[in-house]
Amino acid sequence: xxxxxxxxxxxxxxxxxxxxxxxxxYCPGCTHGIAHRLIAEVVDEMGIREKTIGxxxxxxxxxxxxxxxxxxxxxxxxxxxxxxxxxxxTLPDKIVITYQGDGDLASIGMGEIAAAAARxxxxxxxxxxxxxxxxxxxxxxxxTLPGQKTxxxxxxxxxxxxxxxxxxxxxxxxxxxxxxVVRRSLHSPKEIRRxxxxxxxxxxxxxxxLGFSMVEMLSSCPTNWGEQPADAMEWIKDNMVPYYPIGDFxxxxxxxxxK
Amino acid sequence: MAKELLKGNIAFAEAAVRAGVxxxxxxxITPQTEALEYLSDRMPGLGRAFVQAxxxxxxxxxxxxxxxxxxxxMTSSSSPGVSLMMEGLSYIxxxxxxxxxxxxMRGGPGLGNIAPAQSDYNHMIHGGGHGDYYPIVLAPxxxxxxxxxxxxxxxxxxxxxxxxxxxxxxSIGQMMEPAExxxxxxxxxxxxxxxxxxxxxxxxxxxSSIALDPPIQExxxxxxxxxxxxxxxxEVRYKTYYMDDARYAVVGFGTAGRIxxxxxxxARAEGIPIGLVRPISLHxxxxxxxxxxxxxxxxxxxxxxxxxxxxxxxxxxxxxRLPISFLGRPGGMLPMEEDIHEAIKRLVxxxxxxxxxxxxxxxxxxxxxxxx
Amino acid sequence: xxxxxxxxxxxxYCKGCGLCVNFCPKQVxxxxxxxxxxxxxxxxxxxxxxxxxxxxxxxxxxxxAITVYRFAKQxxxxxx
Numbered sequence: 001x002x003x004x005x006x007x008x009x010x011x012x013x014x015x016x017x018x019x020x021x022x023x024x025x026y027c028p029g030c031t032h033g034i035a036h037r038l039i040a041e042v043v044d045e046m047g048i049r050e051k052t053i054g055x056x057x058x059x060x061x062x063x064x065x066x067x068x069x070x071x072x073x074x075x076x077x078x079x080x081x082x083x084x085x086x087x088x089x090t091l092p093d094k095i096v097i098t099y100q101g102d103g104d105l106a107s108i109g110m111g112e113i114a115a116a117a118a119r120x121x122x123x124x125x126x127x128x129x130x131x132x133x134x135x136x137x138x139x140x141x142x143x144t145l146p147g148q149k150t151x152x153x154x155x156x157x158x159x160x161x162x163x164x165x166x167x168x169x170x171x172x173x174x175x176x177x178x179x180x181v182v183r184r185s186l187h188s189p190k191e192i193r194r195x196x197x198x199x200x201x202x203x204x205x206x207x208x209x210l211g212f213s214m215v216e217m218l219s220s221c222p223t224n225w226g227e228q229p230a231d232a233m234e235w236i237k238d239n240m241v242p243y244y245p246i247g248d249f250x251x252x253x254x255x256x257x258x259k
Numbered sequence: 260m261a262k263e264l265l266k267g268n269i270a271f272a273e274a275a276v277r278a279g280v281x282x283x284x285x286x287x288i289t290p291q292t293e294a295l296e297y298l299s300d301r302m303p304g305l306g307r308a309f310v311q312a313x314x315x316x317x318x319x320x321x322x323x324x325x326x327x328x329x330x331x332x333m334t335s336s337s338s339p340g341v342s343l344m345m346e347g348l349s350y351i352x353x354x355x356x357x358x359x360x361x362x363x364m365r366g367g368p369g370l371g372n373i374a375p376a377q378s379d380y381n382h383m384i385h386g387g388g389h390g391d392y393y394p395i396v397l398a399p400x401x402x403x404x405x406x407x408x409x410x411x412x413x414x415x416x417x418x419x420x421x422x423x424x425x426x427x428x429x430s431i432g433q434m435m436e437p438a439e440x441x442x443x444x445x446x447x448x449x450x451x452x453x454x455x456x457x458x459x460x461x462x463x464x465x466x467s468s469i470a471l472d473p474p475i476q477e478x479x480x481x482x483x484x485x486x487x488x489x490x491x492x493x494e495v496r497y498k499t500y501y502m503d504d505a506r507y508a509v510v511g512f513g514t515a516g517r518i519x520x521x522x523x524x525x526a527r528a529e530g531i532p533i534g535l536v537r538p539i540s541l542h543x544x545x546x547x548x549x550x551x552x553x554x555x556x557x558x559x560x561x562x563x564x565x566x567x568x569x570x571x572x573x574x575x576x577x578x579x580r581l582p583i584s585f586l587g588r589p590g591g592m593l594p595m596e597e598d599i600h601e602a603i604k605r606l607v608x609x610x611x612x613x614x615x616x617x618x619x620x621x622x623x624x625x626x627x628x629x630x631x
Numbered sequence: 632x633x634x635x636x637x638x639x640x641x642x643x644y645c646k647g648c649g650l651c652v653n654f655c656p657k658q659v660x661x662x663x664x665x666x667x668x669x670x671x672x673x674x675x676x677x678x679x680x681x682x683x684x685x686x687x688x689x690x691x692x693x694x695x696a697i698t699v700y701r702f703a704k705q706x707x708x709x710x711x
Contacts, residue, residue: 049458050457050458062469063469065465070457070458070463071457071463071464071465072455072464073323073354073455073466074465074467075324075350076320076347079316079347082312082313082316082317082318082320082323083320083323084324085310085312085317085324086282086284086308086320086323086324086325086332087325089282089310089325090281090282090308090324090332091457094456111313111314111316111317112313112316112317112320115317119310
């Protein structure tokens with residue numbers, strides 16, 4: 001962005017270079033934007049823009065490739081970890097990331113993500129969990145909470161009929177190929193700062209070849225939850241954090257010495 | 260180079276290696292698993308990429324990712340596994356990136372069996388993935404042809420930014436024949452201007468099959484068709500045998516064509532003026548030769564290892580100008596030379612009415628035989 | 632508290648989501664009540680003094696619409 005900085009001012013924060021100068025299609029207050037921004041900031045700070053290749057998925061984030069200023073491909077629904085594997089195995093010196101929502105990763109793509117983690121693929125997965133299917137209009141997701149009303153669970157998720165939500169990070173952390181699997185949240189400034197550190201650690205995991213890395217980020221969907229953006233942040237804190245605890249589920253010992 | 264005794268699955272795998280394949284991703288499925296096993300050692304041995312994926316779904320998407328980087332990527336599978344790959348093939352076609360796939364067909368539908376079949380013809384050429392797209396489909400009939408076509412496949416794919424399918428059946432995959440392997444090609448050093456392989460020193464790129472705006476998607480479709488028209492005009496391949504003096508022709512591809520050749524020779528020894536047309540490119544289909552022959556010949560016999568799939572294309576391009584009969588062995592059965600010979604004799608002695616469904620007589624007879 | 636800095640919100644990116652308004656510790660941001668940006672949102676704006684250049688608004692902004700400036704420390708005059 002253009003700056004009106006005068007010579008008596010320092011810029012404390014400005015839009016990161018790896019975040020293209022394009023308005024996004026995300027709803028006002030959607031945490032996708034925050035996650036994009038954090039990833040762009042980390043890529044810039046680590047100076048890896050020119051060797052990063054992203055794989056976009058299907059969902060609200062299908063158009064991720066329009067927003068980052070580095071090479072991107074676009075995968076069929078759920079298949080991003082497989083595409084990322086194909087890229088990373090062919091070009092092992094590049095940094096390969098995927099960016100996926102909860103339907104993409106934990107429903108249709110469960111096979112691909114589990115296999116990639118089991119294989120210890122040196123890719124970094126950024127997983128936005130907002131307990132709902134955003135793009136298609138608010139249906140139940142594998143991460144939808146018991147009792148949560150969605151357009152395909154209009155009376156609230158009935159665990160008898162529809163089962164229980166999946167805690168993906170905990171599940172994937174059981175795999176030996178996983179090097180860094182953590183859950184963070186985007187619901188407050190403090191949690192956003194912690195998420196940024198985790199994003200950086202995921203890249204460090206990949207740079208050091210320490211296996212599969214994933215940062216699950218508790219996110220909001222103001223539109224489909226029917227909440228104002230600031231209230232949606234509260235909803236994450238009050239409803240999602242108790243079910244999906246923020247924490248580190250797998251951290252390779254070699255990462256302990258980083259910052 | 261000297262001939263070696265090679266198994267079909269190993270032959271196509273090594274041919275791909277020598278053609279410079281950078282990445283192979285696959286999954287075990289009979290009757291092509293030997294290719295995966297062979298490459299699981301050969302590829303890492305050469306420092307190239309190999310992954311046994313979690314499924315064919317994983318494999319095709321790994322190929323998609325690798326293909327987007329402009330490197331040479333391939334997979335192989337068999338009919339039920341190829342069904343799983345259809346989503347990926349549509350995306351690959353929609354993104355217009357090149358890749359190679361070998362389909363070693365087996366009996367179906369469903370899980371079927373592991374015996375050889377040709378029932379993926381429609382799947383690969385007329386159906387399969389969603390949308391309008393046009394893979395190049397090549398059907399070798401022996402191991403040498405399999406090697407030669409696989410060796411050529413990557414350049415062909417790159418020339419037209421296309422999917423190239425090597426369509427064989429389980430018997431070609433499993434049999435062993437003497438054949439010559441080609442020399443090892445040097446690895447590619449130049450990569451296409453669309454490749455997403457890291458934006459060092461250049462603007463960032465992206466590859467996507469999305470075109471939300473219908474006018475843009477329309478142009479994409481037309482561009483794909485335009486490229487296909489070039490393929491159609493330049494890449495038709497087929498072989499003819501004994502057609503110079505023939506009044507009749509057998510039309511068959513792959514193993515069906517190969518067995519038919521023996522039957523044609525036996526029929527000729529009895530004085531029947533018959534030859535063989537063996538399409539090698541099934542897509543683009545050898546329309547012109549069939550159109551020409553349909554004006555001169557007195558009859559055609561189509562032999563396939565399915566219920567009649569290429570048969571429909573033969574009918575389209577011969578435009579009901581001559582009697583056509585059919586011999587099919589679906590479900591993993593092989594047509595026998597004697598049966599083809601019998602069918603040739605019947606075509607000559609008692610040709611079916613022009614314009615009738617070539618399946619009619621065959622179906623009535625085979626059902627009677629099977630007690631159906 | 633004297634201002635330590637200021638923010639600028641881009642009308643081009645801002646979607647009027649209000650997260651910056653909600654999280655600003657000094658309550659110096661509001662959604663402009665009297666104007667709309669080209670997308671039809673009331674964009675955020677700093678409407679009073681007191682910004683401490685903490686960067687929280689930019690941290691929570693999903694559209695990276697905010698630039699945060701810190702004023703340089705003024706030299707102390709001799710004898711003051």
